[in-house]
Amino acid sequence: AAPVALVAGMSRSSRNGIVVKTGTTIEKLAKARTIAFDKTGTLTKGELAVNTIQFDDGRFSENDLLQLVASAEQESTHILARSLVAEAKQRRLTLLPVSHLKEFTGQGIEAVINQQTLRVGNAKFIEVNSTELTEDTTVYFSLNGSYLGYITFEDILRSEAKATVEQLHRLNIAKTVMLTGDHAHVANQIAEKTHISESYPECLPEDKIQILKKLEEKDRPVIMVGDGVNDAPALAVADIGIAMGAHGATAASESADAVILKDDLSRVSEAVRLSQDTMKVAQ
Numbered sequence: 001a002a003p004v005a006l007v008a009g010m011s012r013s014s015r016n017g018i019v020v021k022t023g024t025t026i027e028k029l030a031k032a033r034t035i036a037f038d039k040t041g042t043l044t045k046g047e048l049a050v051n052t053i054q055f056d057d058g059r060f061s062e063n064d065l066l067q068l069v070a071s072a073e074q075e076s077t078h079i080l081a082r083s084l085v086a087e088a089k090q091r092r093l094t095l096l097p098v099s100h101l102k103e104f105t106g107q108g109i110e111a112v113i114n115q116q117t118l119r120v121g122n123a124k125f126i127e128v129n130s131t132e133l134t135e136d137t138t139v140y141f142s143l144n145g146s147y148l149g150y151i152t153f154e155d156i157l158r159s160e161a162k163a164t165v166e167q168l169h170r171l172n173i174a175k176t177v178m179l180t181g182d183h184a185h186v187a188n189q190i191a192e193k194t195h196i197s198e199s200y201p202e203c204l205p206e207d208k209i210q211i212l213k214k215l216e217e218k219d220r221p222v223i224m225v226g227d228g229v230n231d232a233p234a235l236a237v238a239d240i241g242i243a244m245g246a247h248g249a250t251a252a253s254e255s256a257d258a259v260i261l262k263d264d265l266s267r268v269s270e271a272v273r274l275s276q277d278t279m280k281v282a283q
């Protein structure tokens with residue numbers, strides 16, 4: 001297409017709340033055949049509320065545990081970490097100093113607090129007994145290798161998610177995919193509610209990349225939409241990476257081809273529609 005038409009398309013997009021970084025992205029968006037979404041913070045809301053804190057250890061109160069967990073998470077940009085810290089602040093708990101902090105992307109975090117090693121993360125990372133598994137979005141924690149308990153979150157679907165997926169189907173994007181580190185129960189519920197055609201639960205960041213790379217030629221170009229630092233590699237591997245950027249510049253926004261400036265997922269289908277219009281006019 002003529003460069004001038006692409007520039008016009010880019011400026012229309014930015015007026016619509018999505019910054020498209022290059023003209024070729026407009027061309028690819030118009031031809032997209034597949035879209036993959038991260039779940040937490042992308043299909044679901046950017047803020048998760050802490051629901052229940054479950055543990056069975058007389059040494060601690062609920063606030064003691066939240067204080068430990070939030071202390072380990074104070075440096076993390078992960079959306080679950082932000083929610084835990086927000087909950088601790090709301091309860092006016094002071095965060096404790098930590099050392100030997102190690103974050104395992106897509107799995108969890110480890111830190112030393114008061115000479116004890118605390119781990120916070122998914123069930124596999126904490127080596128949780130299967131009887132403790134929940135059906136909600138959950139982080140588990142252990143102290144010095146012994147399982148302590150878990151915290152569940154209210155992970156609410158964005159109100160515009162279903163309409164966005166349906167609009168994308170109408171715009172000829174036949175394959176809609178969810179890639180998530182969360183477990184199958186949560187993933188299936190969200191897929192059902194949004195009419196997403198395929199869901200891949202318990203993905204490590206590396207699995208997300210492999211799934212995108214293995215798509216057949218007929219299913220390309222592929223758009224990937226994500227929000228967290230964890231999603232940056234997948235955004236870079238997709239033909240078109242779109243970052244949810246409403247919460248400021250992040251690693252995800254840097255590796256993306258387009259950034260949504262409002263906290264509104266429907267900007268994605270709007271960008272596809274505008275790009276298709278731009279290409280029709282440009283021909």
Ligand code: ADP
Nearest residue numbers: 040076078106107108120121122180181182230
């Ligand atoms: P999603 O694809 O759902 O956005 P991620 O790949 O970011 O999920 O993370 C997968 C899982 O790993 C999370 O559901 C959580 O259980 C765990 N996890 C990752 N990072 C952290 C962290 N900093 N604190 C606690 N849990 C984490």
Ligand code: MG
Nearest residue numbers: 038040041228
């Ligand atoms: Mg996420």
